[in-house]
Amino acid sequence: MATLFRSGEPRPLNRRLLVDAGIIARLRQMSRKLTPRGKQRRAQLIAFATHEFAEKGYHLTSVADIVDGLGVGKGVFYWYFSSKEELFVEIMRTSQRGMRRRQQEAIAGVDDPVRRIELGIRAAVLWLAEHNDLRRLFEFARTEGTFKESMRSGQAVLVGDAQVHLEEAIAQGRIPDRDPEALAFAIIGVSNQLTNVYIDGRGEDPEVVADLVVSFCRDGIGVTAQG
Numbered sequence: 001m002a003t004l005f006r007s008g009e010p011r012p013l014n015r016r017l018l019v020d021a022g023i024i025a026r027l028r029q030m031s032r033k034l035t036p037r038g039k040q041r042r043a044q045l046i047a048f049a050t051h052e053f054a055e056k057g058y059h060l061t062s063v064a065d066i067v068d069g070l071g072v073g074k075g076v077f078y079w080y081f082s083s084k085e086e087l088f089v090e091i092m093r094t095s096q097r098g099m100r101r102r103q104q105e106a107i108a109g110v111d112d113p114v115r116r117i118e119l120g121i122r123a124a125v126l127w128l129a130e131h132n133d134l135r136r137l138f139e140f141a142r143t144e145g146t147f148k149e150s151m152r153s154g155q156a157v158l159v160g161d162a163q164v165h166l167e168e169a170i171a172q173g174r175i176p177d178r179d180p181e182a183l184a185f186a187i188i189g190v191s192n193q194l195t196n197v198y199i200d201g202r203g204e205d206p207e208v209v210a211d212l213v214v215s216f217c218r219d220g221i222g223v224t225a226q227g
Contacts, residue, residue, distance in 0.1 A: 041076065046087070049066050052066060053091070054132070057140075058088060061084075066087075085146065088147065092150055093154065096155075098127070099123075099124055100161065106120060107119045107123075107165075113169040114175070117217070118217075120162065121187060121210070121213055125194075126210055129209070158184075158188060162188070163181055163184050166183050166184060167180045169221075175222050183221050194212060194213050195209060198212070
């Protein structure tokens, strides 16, 4: 999917600032208490830009395209975001947070760590299936140097979440004593790859794909029956 994205806007931005764009965005929000209308406008910018980036490619979508599409002036855009790069990082950050929230809701109140792992995997696959545009942007961001670090930071949070449940499962003897961080990375990698192949590439039923991913990951981490 990375082949969709070509040549950039002429306005360069310091690489370090791009890495910290998520922090910049949060500081910007803290310094400005948005009204309900302001929050709605910001959400509109994010939603419209997400679709444009996914359809036309990040580099081929300009700030002018975004504001013209929404029928607002550039001043509105720059009130909420300092650049297109900051907006993209905010889309990634918000999306990763949304998927993480879905997983947390799915495992709430579940005592068995293996069951939490299964439900978390399923929730992630189904969330990805519901957000076609974001799947495409995730694939782009993983290979685009400007955004790689931001993606790694978001992934590190997801890996840390999974590690907690894997460590508990190991402690209970439910899975073999292996490196929980490596297992977490493997689960995320398998989930992403199978989702891309079977949902994006072949249009398979997301529920069936979720079952496939859960089954594969269970076998991969060596889940044993509960005694």
